Amino acid sequence: MNTMVQTDLLDILRRTVGAAQVLTEGDLSAWELDWRRRWRGKALAVVRPGSTAEVAAVVRACAAHGVAIVPQGGNTGLVGGGVPDASGTQVLLSLQRLNRVRAIDEANLALTAEAGCVLQTLQQAARERSLLLPLSLAAEGSCTIGGNLATNAGGTQVLRWGNTRELCLGLEVVTAAGEVWDGLTGLRKDNTGYDLRNLFIGSEGTLGIITAATMKLAPLPAATTTALAACETLDACVALLKLARARLGAGLTGFEVMGRFALDLVARHFPALPRSLPDAPWTVLLEQSDTEGEAPARERFEALLGSALEEGLVGDAVVATSLAQSQALWQLRESIPLAQAEEGANIKHDISLPVSAIAEFVTRTDAVLRARFPGVRLVNFGHLGDGNLHYNVQAAEGADPALFLAEQEHAVNTLVFDALQPFGGSFSAEHGIGALKRDELVLRKSPVALAMMRSIKAALDPQGLFNPGRVL
């Protein structure tokens, strides 16, 4: 691309969104560097449109000039899907200024918001009406709903409410032709044609630019309580999950598992945190949301855990008696990644399996990893209720973590991803493909599926200007 074309495009973009919203100079790290600091790109310009019409105009201008567009929300992605490449030829299109809540329809339990709204802002907007937006994840203070949708984000409430996909009723999208598709419906049922909405959700900015969405809300629960249970085996954890589902139904809103070594690391690096239960190979954190109140919820928990003790599924259990205790139990769980970081660099996985296959997968894969990498330490924890494990691998005690990461990451990944295959597991449960896992996708996805994905990409983005080099 020659300089004249670029200059011409920048002029048009400045006229379209205002010169102050076309950034080409100074420190643009906030948009060009991903927050894991693994990818640093260089944009032709960071463009910050303020409305859907401006997004469409930017797309039309870029298309006319053959310039690629990388859409970005809160820049909290984990797979390098939202920063430009190093060529200096791509437009980084930030959606952050599209940040209006357009409507909250209480009777219809629906909220319509623009793509750049920060997730936490939307959670609060719902909560002010005594409603719940049931999407919650670590980055909620800075991630945007557009990014959540583009990546089909998961989080801690998937067991009850599903992924972001299941929470979305409708979308507004700017297409590759720079047209606006108004699919902002609050309908629960609408069988008039192909499911375009779900095609855009999870497509990581490669098929269209999500500019707004209508999301499902739910009544706020009257009470949310937690409990911890100690299990000897992962099989027992899975049996406890089954019992909890039968007893609590949709009241079971969280079921997290933590391996002994994961909690050992928390104890080592955050000694002030109470461990709450005696040492056990596996500790389960259960969360219950109730429409009646604290007391009946706690009674149900006690009855459930009493049965689990009788059946020998759990060795010990504790039910939180206050909100502060509940929060302390969650803090244990949430401190694991931080404790891991304190312990040093490590190889992270975001895998999923059928719940029925998890125990066997872990037993087998632990053994193979330990045989191949003597002394290796497994930090295993995650959303067991969803079959989603963060099956992380830490260097042997005393070994150099950075060296282990640099030398063994590929071999460890290959071993773990290969081990998933006979169980029908996924090598990316929550985080997506982005730039990081593109090669794995080509290796591991069925050729029939890949061919369909490529033909859809060509159909909806014939010039290939939306987030090139990501996903496909």
Add this chain to the structure above:
Amino acid sequence: MNTMVQTDLLDILRRTVGAAQVLTEGDLSAWELDWRRRWRGKALAVVRPGSTAEVAAVVRACAAHGVAIVPQGGNTGLVGGGVPDASGTQVLLSLQRLNRVRAIDEANLALTAEAGCVLQTLQQAARERSLLLPLSLAAEGSCTIGGNLATNAGGTQVLRWGNTRELCLGLEVVTAAGEVWDGLTGLRKDNTGYDLRNLFIGSEGTLGIITAATMKLAPLPAATTTALAACETLDACVALLKLARARLGAGLTGFEVMGRFALDLVARHFPALPRSLPDAPWTVLLEQSDTEGEAPARERFEALLGSALEEGLVGDAVVATSLAQSQALWQLRESIPLAQAEEGANIKHDISLPVSAIAEFVTRTDAVLRARFPGVRLVNFGHLGDGNLHYNVQAAEGADPALFLAEQEHAVNTLVFDALQPFGGSFSAEHGIGALKRDELVLRKSPVALAMMRSIKAALDPQGLFNPGRVL
């Protein structure tokens, strides 16, 4: 297409699936005539493959000969989407012999079954393991899961469990190239590429042929109970819905509304059925599913309805005290379409709206219809919890119903569908497009969405041989 090409294709098909499974003679009404008896086609042959590999081979043979394929499940669709046209040149591909349950994974709460399995068979297979397949609709004794998926069927449990789409975890599909996509996953989270699954669901056989699916299961509830409540206005019904959601949470599994004239028709044609509540403009049927048992469910219902009486939302209410009473209440609701049929031909609608817009839509549209068609009678009932009304229009008392249908159907449809537009409603909530509503789709769907649908159709079925003339 000349006779030689047809003869050659039939020979290949007979070799592929066996001569006995290629039907060209005798009475083929079971496949060529839809069950509403509105569309009668003539197939080149009815082909009944017995395996996914045979389906793929049939598709390859048809593609090589340029012959169109109309896939069919239980032939219970309502929009003419599953019968061949009258040309005698299309292959009717029946999936009914693909009827194996391939697996039930209890711990993972998932069932994998072939497309031709009858829905009720799958419900029973789940129930035998104390599990629930939460999809239920009037045609469940003869519709197939493949057809349910192809049309994204709704039914009576959508309020709690969503449409068929929300219940599906994975698909196996034969593509237009005659390849098999094995997307049969039991995973709850898998962000590896575009959402092909949801693209096929609801595409009515126009993008690929679903040959098997993995469906979500849930624990069987310990008890299911019902109640009736009488409301003066639709606004009061919507307020009751809000209260019931807050009090019962996910325990609220049904919320149906019945207008006075709908119940009058039931009383007229089925006088033996008990009416249970004094006459009121609107009667609501609530269903609750509970993980604990009958008694606590009934207590919760009584507390809820007590509050609703106090708040003046309902004038009277009754909670079923036995399974037989619950069934009798459902029978009232289910007798409405039968009573309508007894009353004579009528104009049926399957519309949806945001719940918040329903009362205003009905008030306005009732008035316009009555002004335009004096004496017209509105049979209004449906899944209020999902915003889905069967807003049916019956000829004036004493008028000839058949004549009214023949002369006024188009005018009534246009009036009703036009009235939906300012509220963001849908003219096909559950039943799909098929052949019946293709013209409406072109009229009423956004041109941007239509263009995307057409480009996806061209990408996945470039020869246009899958169910031509349906949807698009």
